[in-house]
Amino acid sequence: MNEIILSGRGVVKHFAGLTATDNVDFDIPAGSIYGLIGPNGAGKSTLFNLITGYYDLTGGEIRFKGTSLAGIPTYRRNQMGIARAFQISKPFPALTVRENIRVGAIFGRPEKVDHEKVVDEALAITGIADIADRTAEGLTVGTLRKLEIARAIATRPSLLLADEPCAGLNPTETQEMVNCLRNVRGKGITVWLVEHDMKAVTSICDRILVIDAGRKIAEGTPAEVVSNPNVITAYLGAPIEEPAA
Amino acid sequence: MNRSLALLLGLAAIVVIAVLPVWIGPFYTRVAQLFFFSAALAIAWNILGGFSGYWSFGHTVFIGMGAFAAAHFVTQIGPIGSGPFSMVLPILFAGLLCGLFALVIAYPILRLRGIYFAIAMLGVGQVIGELVNNIRWFQGGVGVFLAAPAPGGMPPEDFFYYIFAALLVACLIISVVVRNSRFGYALLAVREDEDTAMMLGVATERYKILAFVLSATLVGILGAVYGYSVGYFTTYTVFRLDFSLNMIVFCLIGGIGTLFGPVIGTAVMLFLTQVLLSRFLDIHLLITGALVVAIILLVPGGILGALKQKFAGRAAVRKSVEA
Numbered sequence: 362m363n364e365i366i367l368s369g370r371g372v373v374k375h376f377a378g379l380t381a382t383d384n385v386d387f388d389i390p391a392g393s394i395y396g397l398i399g400p401n402g403a404g405k406s407t408l409f410n411l412i413t414g415y416y417d418l419t420g421g422e423i424r425f426k427g428t429s430l431a432g433i434p435t436y437r438r439n440q441m442g443i444a445r446a447f448q449i450s451k452p453f454p455a456l457t458v459r460e461n462i463r464v465g466a467i468f469g470r471p472e473k474v475d476h477e478k479v480v481d482e483a484l485a486i487t488g489i490a491d492i493a494d495r496t497a498e499g500l501t502v503g504t505l506r507k508l509e510i511a512r513a514i515a516t517r518p519s520l521l522l523a524d525e526p527c528a529g530l531n532p533t534e535t536q537e538m539v540n541c542l543r544n545v546r547g548k549g550i551t552v553w554l555v556e557h558d559m560k561a562v563t564s565i566c567d568r569i570l571v572i573d574a575g576r577k578i579a580e581g582t583p584a585e586v587v588s589n590p591n592v593i594t595a596y597l598g599a600p601i602e603e604p605a606a
Numbered sequence: 607m608n609r610s611l612a613l614l615l616g617l618a619a620i621v622v623i624a625v626l627p628v629w630i631g632p633f634y635t636r637v638a639q640l641f642f643f644s645a646a647l648a649i650a651w652n653i654l655g656g657f658s659g660y661w662s663f664g665h666t667v668f669i670g671m672g673a674f675a676a677a678h679f680v681t682q683i684g685p686i687g688s689g690p691f692s693m694v695l696p697i698l699f700a701g702l703l704c705g706l707f708a709l710v711i712a713y714p715i716l717r718l719r720g721i722y723f724a725i726a727m728l729g730v731g732q733v734i735g736e737l738v739n740n741i742r743w744f745q746g747g748v749g750v751f752l753a754a755p756a757p758g759g760m761p762p763e764d765f766f767y768y769i770f771a772a773l774l775v776a777c778l779i780i781s782v783v784v785r786n787s788r789f790g791y792a793l794l795a796v797r798e799d800e801d802t803a804m805m806l807g808v809a810t811e812r813y814k815i816l817a818f819v820l821s822a823t824l825v826g827i828l829g830a831v832y833g834y835s836v837g838y839f840t841t842y843t844v845f846r847l848d849f850s851l852n853m854i855v856f857c858l859i860g861g862i863g864t865l866f867g868p869v870i871g872t873a874v875m876l877f878l879t880q881v882l883l884s885r886f887l888d889i890h891l892l893i894t895g896a897l898v899v900a901i902i903l904l905v906p907g908g909i910l911g912a913l914k915q916k917f918a919g920r921a922a923v924r925k926s927v928e929a
Contacts, residue, residue: 469806
């Protein structure tokens, strides 16, 4: 079995009276593509925000490669090897695609590397080398999603948190994104993927964690998860009981 | 532009600047001096406001602090050195004090973003100005003297013309170095999207503080030299809101966040206000205001932004024709 790259124990996050993440445990094996699914408002992005340090934990612990992330600021978590592609693409609009990715290459994991080589590699993996010199402003949604991934992997992470990379993409673009994520894994980067497109999720994920209302309700292979009654209930609601005659 | 051409142009500019006061007379020497001072201020402001996107509406606080710090250094400790060299330590002290002050307020104030930071800085400028004006020890209300020890026989306007020219070149070099360094990339990332920058490994707090301290130090130094150049000043001479506004307007007109935009914006605005409109004193502010509004509406990216767009458009057409 692969070593565990990221683990969470009893992860809790309260926002005033609302419990967004409720005692969630997880273990993400290195080298896998792991899925995180759940209905809207289930707490998926909150969990990513807790891992990246945008939010502080209310309770529990998250460990990356065995090291507790408590008190470590966001930029240091990235330099430790955690990268994130945002749900809503956040390009640096005034900079070119190459410059956007170069920021990740310069400030990511602190090691002596040729930044331009890193940028070229990220462009190649995501398939956007042909638009490297265009400014990010005005790019299509599909290209922006790839730019998010390229910029994140330019930081040379061990773990990529990909937050709905297929949202808003057409079937062709979705397939390209799936291939792109496979390429990322091919480079030895573990991927934790939040996604609503079940076809995409089940086609590339080794295992899937399902949360609903902040709680973990299922975990397993794609086949196990899609047939899990708790998951079906979370997505479709409980079956209506026929009144007794 | 290749390096040798740039070097040649730089040398030619230095020669022209060196001999200009001989030809242009005292009035235009003062205008040129004002240009160097204002352009240097705009560059210093641009390091924070243009590169990192943190617009300060209260940078005049560092001009005032710098001027008063130099004056009180001289009155409390006395001039150290002789002639023009006696200015060195008070000016360095002024820069250091402004840098330290910026460092102290940086952490709380840089947690504010956008207009909140801008207004908070406006408040800082007002508060410090009022303190200097009302606490007797500072003598801000009655004013302080700062002697201008020009080297033997040189008119003061010529002397400060050269000093401000040297400071403009220094600020420009610092700005170029910052923009092309890791530090510069961090500031650009902060300006574009601070949260994303953090997720890309940029220690945003650290770089913002560095930019703030650097910008404040440069403005403090310029403020001290300005104090020497006017000789006598009160709070209202140096803690002036129009200084802060000019820095912003000059950058906007030339191209905010660019290297040479602040210089171009300053040149255009000073030419308009000091040269062209000097004959229409009763309506010059009206025309200046209308021109600023027109320029910002017509070329929102500033003069450099518009030129860049035009050349990029031409290059794209050429590329498509060649293809």
